Amino acid sequence: MAPKTSRRIRRGLAVLLPLLAGVLVLAVLVAQRPEPQRSPATEDVRNVSVIEAPASAWRPRATGFGEARPARTWRAVGEVSGRIVERNEQVETGAILTAGTTLFRIDRRDYELAVAEAEAALAVRRAQLEELDTRRDNVEQSLAIERRRLEVAARELERQQRLLDQESVSQADVDRQQREYLQQRQAVQDLENTLAQIPAERRRIEAERQSAGARLEQARRDLPRTTIDAPFDLRVSEAETETGQYVRTGETLLRADGVGATEVEAEVPLSRFRAILTSDLHRDRRDPAGLDRLLNRMGLSAEVRLRTTGGDEAMARWQARVDRISDAIDPRTRTVGVVVVVERPYADARPPEKPPLVKGMYVEVGLCAPPREPAVVLPRTALHGERVYVVDADDRLAIREPTLRFRGSDFVVIAGGIEPGERVVLSDPVPAIAGMKLAPEDAPDARARLIDSARGVRDCP
Structure with a gap:
C-alpha cells in the first residue's frame, strides 16, 4: 500500500508544481506592469478650401441652343x-x-425680235401721227379757201336776187346761182366734217402708239431678263x-x-430669359408696339459658340446681335425663341480649326445683359442643395440657407444671408455638422476666377 500511495503523490506534484510556477510568474508580470498612459481628449479637424465672399458687379446671362440658318435665301x-x-x-x-x-x-433672239417689232410698230404710229398733222393742216387751208368761196357765192346770190327783183335777170340765172351756192356750202361742210374727225383719229393713233410703246418697254425689260x-x-x-x-x-x-449673314433661333428656357430682364422692362408687356422697343432697352449682347462633343472649350466663337424674339412660347418645352444674327459668318474661317458658321450647324447661343450693381457672388460649387457652408470666427462650420437672386451656370448671386468678406467653404465636408472644427485654406485663384465669371470676362462680348 505504501508504494502505491507514494506514486500517486508524485504524480500530483508533477502536475501541481508547473501550474503553481506559471501562476507565480503571471503574478510577477502583472505586478511589474507599468500604469497605462492617459492621453487628453482631441477633436477632429477637417481641411477645407475657402474664399472670402466678394461683392462684385455681375452680368445676368442665359444660354440656348439652335440650328444655324442663312439670314437670306434666294430662288x-x-x-x-x-x-x-x-x-x-x-x-x-x-x-x-x-x-x-x-x-x-x-x-x-426671240426677245431681240420682239424689241425690233415693237420699235417698228411704234415708228409706224409716229408716222401716222405726222401724216395726220399734215392732213389736218391741208384740210384747214382748204377749208379757209372754200369758206371764202362760199362768201363770194353768197354775195353773188344776193346780187342775183336784187337783179331778179328789178327784172334784170331771169329766174333761171338766179336758180343756177342758188345751185352754185349750195354746192359750195356742201364743200365747206365736207371739209368741216373731215376736220372734226381728225381729233378722234388722232386719239386712236395715240392709243395705238402707247400700246406699241408698252410692248416695246416690255420687250426691252424682258431682254435683260434673259441673263440671270x-x-x-x-x-x-x-x-x-x-x-x-x-x-x-x-x-x-x-x-x-x-453668305453675308447667318441667324440662329436659340431656344432659351423661359425662366432663364426672364432672369436677364430688369423689372422696369415688364411695363411694356401689354403694348404690342413696345416689344420692338423692349429689345433695344434690354441691351443684350450675344455670342454663338460651337462646341465639340464632350468638350468644355468652344471650338469656334462668333459675335452676334439679338435681332428679334419669336412670336410664341413653345408649350412643350417652355422655351422662348431668341433670334441672333452673325454678320460675315465665313470671315476668318480656318477649317478644320475654325469652320464657318454654315446652315444646319447645331450651336450654343449665349445671351448677356448689361452689368448690374455689385452683389455677393459665389461659385456654384459653394452651393450644397440650398445651403452654403460658412467658416465662422472660431473656424467652425456654420450652415446658412441664403436667398438667391440669380443662378448662373457657374456662379450664383446672393440676395441675402451671406455678407461680403465671409469665408465660404468650396469643398464638401462629409458629414457636414454645424459647429465642427475646420482648417480653412484660402483659394485666391478660385476667387479671381469667380469675379471674372460673374463679370462675364470670358462669356460676354
Whole structure:
C-alpha cells in the first residue's frame, strides 16, 4: 500500500508544481506592469478650401441652343421662257459665288425680235401721227379757201336776187346761182366734217402708239431678263438646270443661301430669359408696339459658340446681335425663341480649326445683359442643395440657407444671408455638422476666377 500511495503523490506534484510556477510568474508580470498612459481628449479637424465672399458687379446671362440658318435665301426663277444657252461652270452645289456673277443665259433672239417689232410698230404710229398733222393742216387751208368761196357765192346770190327783183335777170340765172351756192356750202361742210374727225383719229393713233410703246418697254425689260446674275454673295444649295434645257416663266433654276449673314433661333428656357430682364422692362408687356422697343432697352449682347462633343472649350466663337424674339412660347418645352444674327459668318474661317458658321450647324447661343450693381457672388460649387457652408470666427462650420437672386451656370448671386468678406467653404465636408472644427485654406485663384465669371470676362462680348 505504501508504494502505491507514494506514486500517486508524485504524480500530483508533477502536475501541481508547473501550474503553481506559471501562476507565480503571471503574478510577477502583472505586478511589474507599468500604469497605462492617459492621453487628453482631441477633436477632429477637417481641411477645407475657402474664399472670402466678394461683392462684385455681375452680368445676368442665359444660354440656348439652335440650328444655324442663312439670314437670306434666294430662288432664281425664270422671268422669261426660253432655252438655256449658257450655264456658269461654277454653278454647283456648295459653290460660293460673288454678287454680279452671271449664272445662266437664256436665248435672247426671240426677245431681240420682239424689241425690233415693237420699235417698228411704234415708228409706224409716229408716222401716222405726222401724216395726220399734215392732213389736218391741208384740210384747214382748204377749208379757209372754200369758206371764202362760199362768201363770194353768197354775195353773188344776193346780187342775183336784187337783179331778179328789178327784172334784170331771169329766174333761171338766179336758180343756177342758188345751185352754185349750195354746192359750195356742201364743200365747206365736207371739209368741216373731215376736220372734226381728225381729233378722234388722232386719239386712236395715240392709243395705238402707247400700246406699241408698252410692248416695246416690255420687250426691252424682258431682254435683260434673259441673263440671270447673283444678286448678292451666295452659296449654291440646289442647281439642276442644264445647258440646252427649255425653261418656262416662273420655273426655278437655282436655290442659294446668302453668305453675308447667318441667324440662329436659340431656344432659351423661359425662366432663364426672364432672369436677364430688369423689372422696369415688364411695363411694356401689354403694348404690342413696345416689344420692338423692349429689345433695344434690354441691351443684350450675344455670342454663338460651337462646341465639340464632350468638350468644355468652344471650338469656334462668333459675335452676334439679338435681332428679334419669336412670336410664341413653345408649350412643350417652355422655351422662348431668341433670334441672333452673325454678320460675315465665313470671315476668318480656318477649317478644320475654325469652320464657318454654315446652315444646319447645331450651336450654343449665349445671351448677356448689361452689368448690374455689385452683389455677393459665389461659385456654384459653394452651393450644397440650398445651403452654403460658412467658416465662422472660431473656424467652425456654420450652415446658412441664403436667398438667391440669380443662378448662373457657374456662379450664383446672393440676395441675402451671406455678407461680403465671409469665408465660404468650396469643398464638401462629409458629414457636414454645424459647429465642427475646420482648417480653412484660402483659394485666391478660385476667387479671381469667380469675379471674372460673374463679370462675364470670358462669356460676354
